């Protein structure tokens with residue numbers, strides 16, 4: 001037997017790690033500021049009071065990027081043991097061994113690999129560092145190969161200076177605007193001042209609004225500062241449960257801004273350092289909400305560009321956020337109804353979808369949301385107050401879906417009863433379904449089907465004769481009664497029309513039946529029946545007329561054609577021809593009588 005040792009192509013491995021671990025090369029800036037911040041936290045913990053500061057400088061002529069801190073610095077053995085050992089992290093050690101809970105919570109580093117990212121952007125990295133108690137600074141130099149050099153450093157003050165000789169591909173970091181934006185993106189909330197170049201003022205805010213116990217107004221200001229748009233509403237959140245913890249802010253942005261800010265996006269920080277934009281923590285239905293949070297318990301992937309989403313902490317936070325979003329919306333609806341109405345105006349479907357998905361939210365807002373209708377926007381409560389109650393305390397909400405054409409006659413019939421028709425989309429139809437399932441005696445019907453509830457079968461026997469005469473002409477005609485009386489007739493698909501059912505439904509006052517006119521206006525069919533309105537004087541004349549008179553047959557046929565056309569039925573060629581014949585005969589008749 002023989003044993004062996006892995007051989008490592010170190011340089012290749014480093015490049016591989018550096019280039020494949022990080023999707024965004026700019027994270028090197030984040031890692032350097034994070035290391036600087038961690039070393040300041042450690043120094044604060046060790047030494048108590050001092051003025052931590054982080055400086056970022058560029059030297060465009062020499063193509064250098066420099067990050068400097070006045071934290072702990074590193075002694076020679078620290079450089080070897082931690083900086084130059086991939087996977088070793090003094091920060092991690094301190095985090096888990098210190099009695100200073102404050103410091104432990106502020107330390108960010110843990111994996112011991114972040115420094116590798118400097119080799120994504122630079123071909124040579126130089127670290128000049130002086131530790132407390134060391135007499136001489138140490139200078140470490142590496143080109144990302146297996147070898148590095150150590151020599152005497154030049155630093156006089158405690159702390160560390162990291163200098164990166166940039167690769168040409170990253171010369172854009174020498175542009176101050178890009179660099180500034182990158183630093184602010186990641187390190188805006190880092191609690192120590194970060195200075196760019198010779199600026200006297202730090203470029204980071206150092207604190208998020210939630211660190212400052214900010215007022216609602218200040219939260220709004222912050223969101224405006226971050227996204228450049230004033231939010232419609234904001235809600236500070238603070239979740240502290242066993243597995244789920246976060247502080248931050250939820251916001252509803254105006255619709256036009258929501259196009260730029262991705263729906264359901266959460267900018268997630270951890271220990272004040274920006275990690276990523278998460279699109280899964282907020283509930284699926286909260287498409288009109290975004291937010292910014294700091295979530296200390298989420299487990300990071302090694303590149304720090306995202307979280308382990310299968311871990312219990314992630315799931316727990318997601319659940320806690322459902323509750324937070326729900327409370328936000330309920331509070332908004334209750335305390336700021338005017339703002340809520342604004343939000344609903346802009347995110348009508350989103351809010352209704354949210355209500356369909358979340359029963360508690362639904363219960364809180366169901367009576368506040370309005371729907372488009374013939375008479376303008378109306379809430380369901382107002383709608384129900386307006387419409388007639390049928391037997392057994394039952395009421396029906398009529399609607400047309402996606403403005404599918406309901407016939408003029410159908411609209412006139414509901415209009416005559418003073419029943420408005422809602423114009424809804426498919427999400428609103430689901431909302432209505434939920435609404436009706438929770439309210440006793442309330443049902444909903446598409447107008448085409450529900451119209452049957454407003455038609456009464458005519459039981460007077462004298463009308464049966466008219467029906468029989470029409471049958472002899474090859475037409476199925478039923479005598480029914482409906483308002484408005486000026487409407488002469490209504491076409492219905494014969495397979496849908498069942499006299500017993502009409503009668504039945506009227507007797508019981510039930511809304512259960514009757515999909516019978518459902519397809520009028522949508523389907524092709526040459527098999528329609530004519531429902532003539534017995535309240536109409538012309539129809540009454542017809543009843544009393546002479547069926548053997550050719551004029552009588554012509555008028556009935558024309559009536560039938562008129563009813564079909566105004567029902568919106570798509571005519572088959574045969575039907576079209578028949579309708580045209582009927583109209584022509586009527587015209588001939590009219591002209592002949594002049």
Ligand SMILES: Nc1ncnc2c1ncn2[C@@H]1O[C@H](COP(=O)(O)OP(=O)(O)OP(=O)(O)O)[C@@H](O)[C@H]1O
Nearest residue numbers: 035039082083089090091109110111112113114115
């Ligand atoms: N500016 C600095 N001042 C003092 N020590 C530093 C500095 N930069 C790096 N170090 C030391 O080098 C170690 C390794 O740094 P590196 O950035 O690779 O990992 P980390 O910050 O510990 O963890 P992570 O990979 O999670 O960022 C640190 O733990 C720290 O001990």
